[in-house]
Amino acid sequence: MADQGKNKLHVYNTLSREKELFESLNAPHVGMYVCGPTVYGDPHLGHAKSYVSFDVVLRYLRYLGYKVRYVQNITDVGHLVGDAEEGEDKLSKQARIEQVEPMEIAEKYTYSYFRDMDKLNVLRPDIAPRASGHIPEQIAMVKKLIEKGHAYNADGNVYFDVSSDEEYGKLSGRKTEDAESGTRVDVASDKKNPEDFALWKKADDGHIMKWDSPWSIGYPGWHVECSAMSTKYLGESFDIHGGGLDNQFPHHECEIAQAECAHDAPFVKYWMHNNMVTLEGQKMGKSLGNAINLDQFFTGNHDLLSRGWPPEVIRFFLLQSHYRSTTDFSEEALSAAEAGLKNLHSMVMAIDKAEPGSGTAFDLDGLKHAFETAMNDDFNSAQAIAVLFDQLKEVRKNINNGQAPENLDTLKILLHSIVEEVLGLWPKQASGSNEETLNGLVELLIEIRTQARSDKNFELSDKIRDDLDKLGVKLMDSKDGTTFTID
């Protein structure tokens, strides 16, 4: 474990509604499961917030020395558009619209999901199990629930009997009586009670994605895939389960019910939920006409956007607020984040490029401690970023004054682990030999320009600077010479 002193990681647990000391069930191992996407559409800002948030959770746990196994499912089994008895499943519907096989839809959007997450520098899960590849495990769990009297078969449809589980509702704090009053009760339902939920549904003739089972040819209920797959890869009890706040009920509540009734063991120790994203103060939704997917954000290819916003800006913006707060996206806010990120990058690069000097040693422990204190408080990345600005400013100043700290090399290592490994915000760099060539060329132009300047040939010197600027190379003059940055 990293040296944390008395300062230990605390995690807000939705189960207790409190921040709790984090203690893994089987240290140094940590099992972490986060609900993955249903792959029937391009990922949007909401996915970005959720997966960037848990990416930092994962990265910080690893920074602390935990051996984390990170599992994130891919929901590629079509579930109903609504929860009514009839209705079309989401993948089939999209397949019909795009006139392809449902599995082509799943493949296509699995691809775009990982493509966009990669751009956001979100680490891939260690295991990304597909629901369609785990039908036997799901059937086995349903069987077990029937055997134990927690589920019943109603003519090929299998439902979980909520009344058989006294603890149902403990995550969301919801009483089943509450739900009844507000929800339209489906009169034609073959459920014993309206709050019972499907474990297995019989497929009608038009349903394409279906499998054989002891009860009917059909398909599994939405909730059971997560219980079955998390159990398979992380065991009956594991440490962290994450997801969006909107999944708290009914999805996660149902997962708990299934898993705990099937295994008679506590399912998850810490439940974590990220808050939602709004756009200009409004919920995003297709019906509201403001649903912008991530690729459109990156490229700016949308009527509501004046330009594209680089993935790293979106990541930085998200990390500047807490994962349990709602995040409101606006171009004004993104623009501020972009400038802030640029500033952070320039500090980090100034330090990374500098050589140790004779200046006073930088207080490494102070930075490490302040960073960890922030992150230990339920992954407060916003505070952690403030710490960086606060403390690195001084170092840059000293470097500029020729007073680089003597322990700069150690600082660089710490900075890499904080900014690169944990926050995933390290500046992008041109790669390998190209970079050397490029730097050499720019330095050559700077030499020529310096000569022009000393000859008072400002026409030439300004042309060099302006033309390089158009190519994304910014020159900055100072007493000690000219430095440059490359976008």
Add this chain to the structure above:
RNA sequence: GGCGACAUGGCCGAGUGGCUAGGCAGAGGUCUGCAAAACCUCGUACGGCGGUUCGAAUCCGCCUGUCGCCUCCA
């Protein structure tokens, strides 16, 4: 209607019973052929009304507003 969360300076956004969060934007200045960058200085905010307290933006109550969940959703 039921349940829950949140309301912080121009914008974003941490925090918290008494001491400057931070970023962006803005103003002035240093430097500079000019520009940019960097550096220095500047803002005394916490929805409203009550209450607890020596003291609250921070705790309690009420009100208002926003958002979420209650149906698939990260």
